[in-house]
Amino acid sequence: MAFQKPSHTFTKIHLKALRTNNFKILFALSFTVFINTLSFSQDIPKKGKPLDRTVKDSVSTNVNDLLIPASEKTQDTIVKDSIKPKKELLENIVKYHANDYTRFSQKRQKLYLYNEARIDYGDMNITAGDITIDYNTNTVYAKGITDTINGYTQKPVFTQGTNVVEPDSIVFNTQSQKAxxxxxxxxxxxxxxxxxxxxxxxxxxxxxxxxxxxxxxxxxxxxxxxxxxxxxxxxxxxxxxxxxxxxxxxxxxxxxxxxxxxxxSETHTSGVIIPTFGEQNDRGFFLQNGGYYFAISDYVDLAVLGDYYTNGSYGTRLESTYAKRYRFRGNVGFRYENLISSERGFPDYAKNTVYNLRWSHSQDSKANPSSRFSASVNLGSSTYYRSSVNQVNSGAFLNNTLSSSVSYSKTFSGEPQVNYSLTATHSQNTNTETINMTLPTFQGSVGRMYPFASKSGSKKGIFQNINLQYNVRGENQIQTTDSLFFKKEMFEEAKAGFQHTIPLATNFKLFKYFSASASTNFNEVWTFKTINRSYDTTEDETITEDVKGFDAFRTYNFSTSIGTTIYGMFNFEKEGQDKKIKAIRHVMRPSISYNINPSFDQYYDSYEGDEIIDADGTTTRDIIEYTRFENGVFGTPNKNFSSSMGISVSNNLEAKVRDRDSTATEAKKITLLNNLNFSTSYNFAGDSLQWSPVRMSGGTQLFQNKLSINFNATLDPYALDNNNKKIDKFNIDNGGSLFRLTSASMNASWSLQSKKADTKDKKKDSGIEENIRSGGRADDLFGVSEDFANQQIRGDEGKEEEDSGELYNYKIPWNLRVAYAVNYSNSARQNEISSHSLMFSGDIQLSPKWSIGGSSGYDLKNAGFTYTQLRFERDLLSWRMNFSWVPFSDRSSWNFFIGIKSSLLSDLKYEKRRQPDIQF
Known part of the structure; x- marks a missing residue:
């Protein structure tokens, strides 16, 4: 346990600008005294027969009595035999062994064992260099061997049951079992x-x-x-x-x-969790993360924790972890905080209630191969990660979205195979506080069937490859806000529907070198709510009415494609020359597709809108078309006929170069371009702007895959007018270039490390897992999360012990991760860099026991540093010390911790932190 001097705690009261409640301070102190005086820690007293206080404690027994115990017997009231049986010297068989000699003294009734001696007596075992057994007193003496070269060696090892003792010497009585x-x-x-x-x-x-x-x-x-x-x-x-x-x-x-x-105890034990003491600038003194741990069973536990601040703020949290080997594992956490800033009556007084629910569940793949259940839930108040004072979760704080998914899937084997799944999803924008949910989503499918395939199983030709399948999807969509979450109003605007699709497809070879495919798709949508729209001439407004009841629409389309693969080899080798670049291989995959989407205008209605007066003064009403399926879950039927052709080309470049290893017999293969893709389309049914923009994307990896680069761009062939509106005229015909660059982006990530770097850091890995669980990044570029509550429950053992004990490492291990991103926008002649940033993180191991790390970034467009976190850690053998610091920004804070690694003594620690000054 860690204590703080009372003078350090209470001499600051008169310096605080805010008035604190004396009653609440006394309440907090009373709670502390209660824990330290009346609690049983992790030992719960067993109810049973009360102890007899008159019995003399065995500690006061004389040492001589230990070696030669007095023999006391109670005479039975019924004498069975006048001849008393002779008592055996030892109750169990003694097995002994020694390397040098085994000598028994008949006169002294002693057995002497020397050099690697061993005795087995019942469940007791003694090994030592020198052992003497006294049969008169039933005593065993064991000690080591002393010589001038090796000193004191072969010390005794006393084992009884599972208990092992390694002393310098031992005296053991075989009758009383004392030693x-x-x-x-x-x-x-x-x-x-x-x-x-x-x-x-x-x-x-x-x-x-x-x-x-x-x-x-x-x-x-x-x-x-x-x-x-x-x-x-x-x-x-x-x-x-x-x-x-x-x-x-x-x-x-x-x-x-x-x-x-x-x-x-070797098993989980229930007990009190000692709180952390401290002070926060605007909430006074506090007790954080104190509570009780319930070891419910070997499969599940529960921790109930609470926070209390002297200005009246409080918080509570429930944390539970469960697992069953070869079946499943998961954890559940619920947090609730009632936070108060300033004091009532002041203009900056604010009160905020936030909560957060997280649940993670994973099923072992061996549990049931035909069904699977999983869950990843993170929902709550949109301001939770910005307002909570008991965690520093950088990844979640910088993320604008909370998402959840709970799913169950089942597969029925056979021909055809049948699958179905039920999924509940949740997506929450923390900036707009809008929440989108599906409760639930049902998906079912019947596996692909080949009605014309031969009985042998081989499928050749256009007819034998004809296949079809059936898919169904049902959704119940809900859109709401934070204020209406799980209130009855959130269910009033729910939308539900089903979508049935039957794709029919085939593929075949054409002219030996071309692969062709054709498909048609039938789609049927069911809905349970449509709309009826009309115009109210009296109020001069459009009226939309909801019509409840079953309705449906059906659509279909057709598509086909043809493609091939072209290989090109550029050979640079010449006889008698050993060039560095041997050859370059170019793989190109062009393809052309054609799509037809018919018009389904039978599902459209019209109504007379507002009055329109033409040039002749004639008054008419505008005719407005709409479909009653506008608010459906699965979209609306296509109104306009579409007949389009798609063109795409993908490229891949590889090279063979001379290997630096002189013993290698073959050239080394490297990748120049993982992919370089171009795509566009042409709409035959369109009356203008028939060509779509050309979209280009590509990526590559350099320096032995340490540098990854991805880029994309959009090229528009049409020109803009003076109002920056796209017109039906090619840009080259308007005095410009062939294409107009409307947008582009590039991102690169580079991971470097020294040859001796060891990036294994348990604390850092747990922080990144916390990032992922909260919806943040799967790396430390936005910092490593710190959850003070979980540290109290689970403990933190830090890094693994290193064999080396040197204080300075002349080859300093290090690692560095760099991410670069730039975005360009020019859709309306703005010609600007919309975003331009550089992020980096790294760690340096100054010695086997010292390590420092940090995460930061620089906004090249706005010329300023982004969120920055610095980390320092010192391995103190049995202790661990770390310091994390956010030096600037609205969430500037720091945390210092020093404590014992062992979970048994995890309360023996000192922790001090400055939390962010959060304003609501």
């Missing part, structure tokens, strides 16, 4: 107890005096330990101690307790 153990080191859970003298009362209780409890690996010189002046150890269950305090490198500290309890 005296000297200079022992005993593993208890995650820690080790180092004691000069240990008294073993029985096989389940030990008593120690002036012992050390530590989780350090170097037990000869531990960097810290808790000194136990008197303690009782129940292996595998608990350690109960009297006065204990913390020592750091044998230097005592004032951090101590009059009594202590260390649970040693």
């Amino acid at each position: 005296l153990i000297y200079n022992s080191k005993t593993e208890q859970g995650e820690g080790t107890v180092v004691s000069n003298i240990t008294k073993k009362e029985n096989d389940s209780v030990y008593f120690v005096k002036d012992a050390k409890y530590t989780t350090a690996e170097n037990l000869e010189d531990p960097e810290y330990y808790i000194k136990l002046r008197k303690a009782k150890i129940v292996p595998g269950k608990k350690i109960v101690t009297g006065l204990a305090n913390l020592f750091i490198y044998d230097v005592p500290t004032p951090l101590g307790l009059p009594f202590g309890f260390f649970p040693q």
Whole structure:
């Protein structure tokens, strides 16, 4: 546990500008005293028979009695035999072994074992260099061997059941099961107890005096330990101690307790979670992340946490993790915060209530191969990540969208195969606070069928490749806002419908080198609400009425395509020359498609609109066409006939170059262009602007795939008039170039690291997982998230231990990630760079124990740094220290933490942070 001096806490009260409520301060202090005095930590007392206080404690037993216990027997009231049976010397068979010699003294009734001696007696096992068994007193003496070369070797190892003790020497009584153990080191859970003298009362209780409890690996010189002046150890269950305090490198500290309890259970145990103390600028003093942990079972747990601030703000959260091997795993979290700024009556007083629900569930692939259930939920208040004061989630704060999906799918094997799925989705824009949901979406399909395929299974030709399938999709769409979320008003405007599609397709070879395909698609849409539109001449406005009831429309279309693949090889090799570039290979895939979409104007109606007066003074009414399916879920039927041709060309460039490895027998293949694609279309049925813009996209990877570049552009063949409107005239005929560049973009990402870099960082990985879970980026370019509540529950062990203990690393490992993005817009002659940014993040390991990292960026258009986070971490062997800092922006903050890695002593820590000054 970590304590803060009372003087550090209360001397600041008179300096605060805001008035704090004395009653609430006393309430917080009372809660703290209650936890530290009346709670049982992680040990729940068992109800049972009360203890007899008159029984003398076994600790007061004389040492001599331990070695030669007095024999007491109670005479039975019924004498069975006048001849008393002779008592055996030992109750169990003793098995022993030694390398050098095994000698038995008949006179002294002692057995001597020397050099790698071993004794097995019941569930007890002792190995040592020198062992003596005294049959008169039923005592076993074990010690090591001392010589002038190796010193003291073959120290005893005492094992009884699952408990293992490694002392310098041991005296054990086989009859009373008591022992005296000297200079022992005993593993208890995650820690080790180092004691000069240990008294073993029985096989389940030990008593120690002036012992050390530590989780350090170097037990000869531990960097810290808790000194136990008197303690009782129940292996595998608990350690109960009297006065204990913390020592750091044998230097005592004032951090101590009059009594202590260390649970040693190997299973999850319920217990109190100690809160974090601190102060926030505008909310006063606080207790954060305090509560109770419920170890419900081996498969599920629950943590109930709460926050309290002296200005009246409070928060609560529920965190649960569940898992079942080979079946599923997941976690659920709900957070609610009632935040108050300033004080009532001040002009800057504000009160805000925010909440957030997150649920993640994944099913093991081995659980059920034919069905699958998964969930990824992140919903709540749109301002949660901007207002919450108990986490620094950079990825979610910079993201404008929250999304959720819960789905179940089932597959029925057979011919044809049948699939169906149910999905509930949620999408929330945190800027506009609009929410779009589908509750639910149903999808079903019948697998592809080949009615004309031969019985042998091979499909050749246009007829044998004819196939069809059936798909159905049903949706119930809801659009609402934060203020109406899960209120009855949000369901009033819900829209529902079904869409049935039956695609019929085939493919075949044409002229040996061309691949052709043809398809037709039948589409039927069902809806349960349509509209009726009319014009009210009295009010001079258009009236739209909802018509409830089943209605449907049907459409169909036809498409065909033909394409081929062209290979080109440019060979640069010449006889007798070893050129660096051997050859360049160009793969080009051109294709042409044709699409027909008929007109379905039978689904359109018309009504008379506003009055129109022509040049002759004649008054008429405007005729407005509409379709009653305008507000449907799956769109509207096509009104205009369309007959269009699509043209596309994809390219791929590869090269063979001389390998730098002189032993390589073949040239090395590298990629010059992953793809370079061009596409456009021509509408035969259009009366103007028949050509669509040419869209170009491409990408490549350089420097052994460390640099990835992607780019795209839109080229319009038509010109603009003086009002920057597109006209039916080619740009080249209007005095311009062949194409007009209307938009372009490029993004690049570069990942670099030294040869010795080790990017494995558990804390960083958990922060990136938190980014993804909250809808942020899957990297650290926007920083690494910190969830203080989860750190309290789960703990954080930081980086793995390194073998090297050197303080300076002459080859400093490092890694760097750079992302560059630029967007250009010129659709209406604006000719501007709409966005231009550079983001970067990296880590440097100054030594095996020191590492620093950071994430930042620079807005090249607006000339300013973007969100910046700096991270510093020091591995202190059994301890971990880190410092994270957001130096500027509205969310400037910092967090300092130093604490023990072990989850058992995770409350032994010091944490201080400055949280952002959040305004509502």
